[in-house]
Amino acid sequence: MFSRLVKPQTVAGIAKNAQNFSTSGQNNVKVAVMGASGGIGQPLSLLLKNSPLVTELSLYDIVHTPGVAADLSHINTNSKVRASNGPEQLKDSLKGMEVVIIPAGVPRKPGMTRDDLFNTNASIVRDLAQACAEVCPKALIGIISNPVNSTVPIASEVFQKAGVYDPNRIFGVTTLDIVRANAFIGEAKGLNPTQVNIPVIGGHSGVTIIPLISQAKPSVDFPKDQLKALTERIQEAGTEVVKAKAGAGSATLSMAFAGARFAFSLCRAIMGESNIVECSYVRSNVTEAKYFSTPILLGPNGVQKNLGLGNLSPYEQDLLKAAIPELKKNIQKGEDFVNKK
Numbered sequence: 077m078f079s080r081l082v083k084p085q086t087v088a089g090i091a092k093n094a095q096n097f098s099t100s101g102q103n104n105v106k107v108a109v110m111g112a113s114g115g116i117g118q119p120l121s122l123l124l125k126n127s128p129l130v131t132e133l134s135l136y137d138i139v140h141t142p143g144v145a146a147d148l149s150h151i152n153t154n155s156k157v158r159a160s161n162g163p164e165q166l167k168d169s170l171k172g173m174e175v176v177i178i179p180a181g182v183p184r185k186p187g188m189t190r191d192d193l194f195n196t197n198a199s200i201v202r203d204l205a206q207a208c209a210e211v212c213p214k215a216l217i218g219i220i221s222n223p224v225n226s227t228v229p230i231a232s233e234v235f236q237k238a239g240v241y242d243p244n245r246i247f248g249v250t251t252l253d254i255v256r257a258n259a260f261i262g263e264a265k266g267l268n269p270t271q272v273n274i275p276v277i278g279g280h281s282g283v284t285i286i287p288l289i290s291q292a293k294p295s296v297d298f299p300k301d302q303l304k305a306l307t308e309r310i311q312e313a314g315t316e317v318v319k320a321k322a323g324a325g326s327a328t329l330s331m332a333f334a335g336a337r338f339a340f341s342l343c344r345a346i347m348g349e350s351n352i353v354e355c356s357y358v359r360s361n362v363t364e365a366k367y368f369s370t371p372i373l374l375g376p377n378g379v380q381k382n383l384g385l386g387n388l389s390p391y392e393q394d395l396l397k398a399a400i401p402e403l404k405k406n407i408q409k410g411e412d413f414v415n416k417k
């Protein structure tokens with residue numbers, strides 16, 4: 077049902093389609109990248125700079141932002157680039173922003189789980205969310221920083237405390253899981269991966285990542301053992317990259333691609349385009365977990381409609397059962413971090 081709405085998209089295709097499109101009268105969006113000098117931040121900012129959807133690109137980091145911004149500003153596309161460096165310029169970087177994408181924080185090294193990043197990244201996301209709540213509370217916020225299962229509840233609690241919480245505006249960016257599922261299934265079936273769409277629901281770590289291969293477009297069939305192997309590869313794909321990078325960080329280029337796809341979808345929704353659907357980890361009442369990723373119909377104010385789980389195969393129902401306790405624990409940890417004392 078919902079998967080009929082989900083059109084396969086590429087970053088170039090999204091930007092091209094959007095070139096002359098606006099039903100709201102608005103034909104451009106102001107986007108901030110928080111953590112813009114990092115492994116994800118730089119290529120993500122490049123993709124955003126390359127898009128006609130973005131008119132203002134605000135780059136914030138605690139180091140090196142002037143250099144990244146000077147470099148990008150020489151590209152002859154329509155957007156203006158501005159740099160903000162260090163906490164004293166944080167609030168300034170968020171003024172007037174409509175979309176804020178947050179890839180700030182440390183990445184994993186081999187042997188670490190995403191939850192091992194909590195101690196460092198929780199306070200980074202908390203402080204950036206606090207600034208967003210003060211300066212651009214109506215922005216649509218996409219959180220990439222890990223552990224996403226906990227950082228989204230952290231940002232949400234910060235907004236709640238500030239009295240400006242709108243659950244429709246805070247998103248955990250899980251798009252890389254969908255991008256990977258499309259790539260792996262396309263490869264396994266000899267399909268053009270840009271034409272494959274696999275919804276991935278749940279959260280963004282290990283067993284909480286639930287690919288819904290039974291809902292693939294076009295539909296695909298696998299023997300049980302291959303289905304299990306593919307599912308586990310999608311669940312562990314982040315670790316595959318961490319191991320291959322051997323201490324030099326985690327996925328950056330594929331994440332920039334996925335982050336740009338998600339940011340462009342937010343921009344297109346803000347501009348009034350209809351039928352924009354992305355899976356994202358949001359406040360949810362679809363399952364027992366308070367936050368859960370499902371396909372979301374996006375509108376100018378963020379979540380327009382949660383499209384829910386659709387029909388799960390018995391195998392996917394078991395994956396869901398395994399995910400819920402871990403998700404609940406991750407969510408509680410995030411909430412407790414903000415509400416401690």
Ligand SMILES: NC(=O)c1ccc[n+]([C@@H]2O[C@H](COP(=O)([O-])OP(=O)(O)OC[C@H]3O[C@@H](n4cnc5c(N)ncnc54)[C@H](O)[C@@H]3O)[C@@H](O)[C@H]2O)c1
Pocket residue numbers: 110111112113114115116117136137138139179180181182183184193197200204219220221222223224249250251252253280325326327328331
């Ligand atoms: N959601 C996903 O699918 C996904 C995918 C890949 C990576 N990640 C996560 O994204 C995060 C960033 O990864 P990376 O490879 O870009 O790391 P990186 O270390 O290369 O870059 C992180 C950047 O954040 C900056 N930073 C640190 N503290 C900051 C603060 N308080 N305010 C602003 N910027 C700050 C750093 O200066 C650095 O430039 C990690 O937590 C990683 O686990 C998530």
Ligand SMILES: O=C(O)C[C@H](O)C(=O)O
Pocket residue numbers: 183184190222252280313314315317318326327
């Ligand atoms: O695996 C990681 O630590 C980074 C990211 O969450 C990913 O899925 O690649």
